[in-house]
Amino acid sequence: MHYADTAIVFMLTVSATATIGLFRQSGQEIVQASPPAQTVYLRKVGIQTQHCSPVFHRAGRNPGIVTGYGLALAAQAIRSAFAMTEPQVASSDATNIETRIERQGDNYVINGRKWWISGAGDPRCAVYITMGKTDPNAPRHVQQSMVIIPADAPGLKVVRPLNVFGYDDAPHGHMELSFENVTVPVGNILLGEGRGFEIAQGRLGPGRIHHCMRLIGLAERALELMCRRAVARVAFGKPLAAQTVTKERIAEARCKIDMARLLTLKAAWMMDMAGNKFAQSEIAMIKVVAPSMACEVIDWAIQLYGGAGMCDDFPLAYSYTAARTLRFADGPDEVHRNAIAKMELGKYMR
């Protein structure tokens, strides 16, 4: 599951699962329900799930979006993608985004280029949540807006797929896209003009913790593979497990995974109890800790496997690419460290 899923599908499916005591409808049942029941359901999920509320609440207020996209996503009939990153600007700073969203009468006209848009390669991807600037002269954090763009909109082109260390991640894929005078009705804007940055902030917290949970799973699996190999493989007359360096790494891996797991749990608990904003520091901390921890543990496992660790006979090489990507996707380590330091220093500044 990537950006797109954490933006919308996450809201509709994972969230519904998390609140299963309240919502037992399947996607199909939701689609077949009466329009008022659909709206109640969608609003409730949005309210129950702070993770996604900004996009979701807007969708809940806009019948067109609810029936057109929200329900189709709930029924898993379509997929979505989240289009923010641009090749020509440092996109870890979202205020740099240059794509233009210009109002012309009852429409918005979108021009720009995006890349690394995960999920855009999937034939089921029917909609892009696209970030651009509606007012480049507004204050820095209210220049941006998000619009929903149908994948088959005229002027929208998939330029090329991008590989991650040689993996194409098909059918999901990561695409470069170009938007040339792509036109959508004004109702396709999310939350309203100038709210794009706010929406990005709102979705990134839940997206990040989700990445961290998956990374802990990846590291756990790498450790299991490492242990299995260590007891079974013999070099220089004894199992690899008997080497001190192997025991050191296995012990370190166990410590680091559990430390990351507990920090992730703490962040999740704070998000649930007090909200995403309050958990900002913990979210930033796990986003730094989990990818680096996973990279280190998976790298140790690869080392223990020798040549076998580098090919696709085992999941280690592919796991490493996923973990490595997350040291900058959804915010580079450096940016999160800056944020943590700022919050920490803030306690001592008046």
Ligand SMILES: Cc1cc2nc3c(=O)[nH]c(=O)nc-3n(C[C@H](O)[C@H](O)[C@H](O)COP(=O)(O)OP(=O)(O)OC[C@H]3O[C@@H](n4cnc5c(N)ncnc54)[C@H](O)[C@@H]3O)c2cc1C
């Ligand atoms: C597999 C994959 C999937 C992705 N999926 C999506 C997607 O679905 N949608 C989407 O919109 N984007 C997606 N991305 C893009 C990803 O979010 C960006 O690559 C990321 O935000 C970094 O932006 P950038 O590449 O422009 O790097 P830049 O902003 O150019 O940053 C490059 C480097 O500069 C350094 N740096 C930046 N700021 C600071 C700072 N303040 N202090 C110190 N150093 C700094 C960091 O080392 C950083 O890694 C994906 C990327 C990958 C690889």
